Amino acid sequence: MLPLAISLACLIAAPPVGAKDPAVTFDPRTYHQVHIGEPTQIMVLGTPHLSGTPENWDPSVLEPLLDRLAGFKPDAIAIEALTGPGIDTMWAYRATHPDVAATYGGRAMALAGMSRVTLAMDMPQAEAEVRRTLAAWPKAPTPEQRRRLAALFVAAGDPNSALVQWWRLEPAERKADASISKLLARELDAFAARPNENHLIAARLAVRLGLERVQPTDDQSDDWDPAMDQPIKDFMAEPWLAELLADPKFKALAEASRNLGTSDQTLATYRMLNSAAAGRLDADGQWLNMLNRPSPNQVGRRRVALWETRNLRMVANIREVAARFPGRRVLVIVGSAHKPWFDAYLGMMVDVQVVDTAGVLAR
Template sequence: MKRKFKCIVFLICLVPFIAKSQSNKTQILILGTPHLQQIDGVEAPMLDKVITKLDSFDFDVICIEKMSGELLYDIQSRQDSAFDGITKGRFGAEFLSLADTVQAINGVAFLEAKKNVLKQVSEEKLTINERKELLFNLLATTDLPSAALQYEYINNKTVFATDFEKYIANIIEKKIASQNEYYSLAASLAKRENINQLESIDNLQDEALLFMYYPDFVQEYKDQDGPLDQINELPVYQKINQLSQEGVQANDLSNLYAFFNSNEYKQQDYSGQWEIWLKTNFPSGADRARYALWEMRNLQITANIMNVVARYPERKILVIIGASHGAFIEKYLEQVEHLEVLKYN
């Protein structure tokens, strides 16, 4: 009896520690963003208030809408022309070409560069030369956005001394000036948070598969006579245009970001841009496939986010991604145990 009493006392004492352990959830914020290059007149200072607000969350990890080097090289290795839009288009060609060049000039293979990156990004303090070495290893793994982040950390740009290094520095400077959310938003915030690498979580194979399965999709789209033609005229997209113009004029896009991350936008965007595919009637069923493959892409993105969660348990993670993905990804993540989905607004 005495032994049993001791066990009960022990368990009672242990309960607060168990409760504390169970409350340490990994926290994730899905930040819906416009694709900044599509906004006329956008400049980096227009994001200052957005970055300041995000900085208050004190994130440990930042993810971006880019495909990983492993996935890009995997798709390229298939030698399937159906995926040329990725490997030879704007979503992959630049990253792969630059990675191949760095691998050849610096004599480093993809896997070796990746191994180096994993070791280097974990270092608390890096010298200028160590950051330059990390920058080139990141480029060799197709991670141009993280290389640009490292470039921003390097105050003395004279370390880029050779013709090749100056060539790379010039490419990175052009990217930083391009007003892309990789650089203007994600990298700028990462530097504030003293983060060394941006995590790539996209998987952009949905459209390639759609055209592979349904080569007449575009023609069927043109032949349909219905609500698809009126999507851009819907109030939700008119409001986005208005907030974009007002934000540029006011030199502040914070209201636009607040709207993109509101329940109002998420509900109206779903009805206007995605649910509609379930209400059309393409003869081939390609409209249903368009919706199914969009869900597939978001599930794949979520799986990649969970890969990040596995490597950073009980941390605070930011995912910066096109706003139309937000509601889908949140829907999946909210079903996962030991995760807390944060809200921007």
């Protein structure tokens, strides 16, 4: 037993293979090349919010973009939408976050309420049933099964994933039944008609790739102090913001949703938004300008801190999604202002490879 004890003692005392000098500050990026298997590839697509497109805008101009995103072959698609638990929490705390709860959770809550006519489930019950259903999901589900899963997604506060199921049905099968009331069927079609990247890029791409859902990863719980409302208005009324918005380079970023008139123009706009230069220009314009000048009650620094808070919470949600797909591919679709921050934070993750979006779009 003595030789074995000595061997064990040596193993305990010896540093692990590849360990760095303990005096050197830890950096999780040193783990990038030591994991077993392929890295998890995450690509962040920065997008203009399509709600800002002109009236009568034609979504078909997105097809070349969808072709290139499909070529990335993501196993999961994360979107800038609140999760069901996030919506439920924000609604419970709507007295604290009244505008956020109504703006980002109100529609999902209303749709979820419609689903109770047929399912009789609250959001937590529906979320649990979604998980059970997907765990036993057949390779060839019936239309009835897809309609029920669509209704469950709605009830769980995830109408974007409900659209994936709705659109995977043949048009004649997108109808009311025991799971979906006539009202909910009509409202799903109305919801789908809204110009939104979560529908027109993420859900459409999920359908094309045969995915069953998209993955909500937004977070709006950063705690803004209402006492800062007037100071931030005063700060934003200072000349620096008007000068920034008048800068032709920054104007191209701010007005990107209006530069999607043709397929070629759309692809050029997305290539521009996802370039390193655009990311730096956006970050410096919006956020450095709040840090490098005086502001009332340090409101500029407060605003940047909360922007970082939101980005970190969103990236944590994306990381949680990626944890389900080790060594595979995750596409993140998010407002372009978030992209440089997401790329930087995700680049810190131990087994993640951040994919060059501009390179994919250039193909």
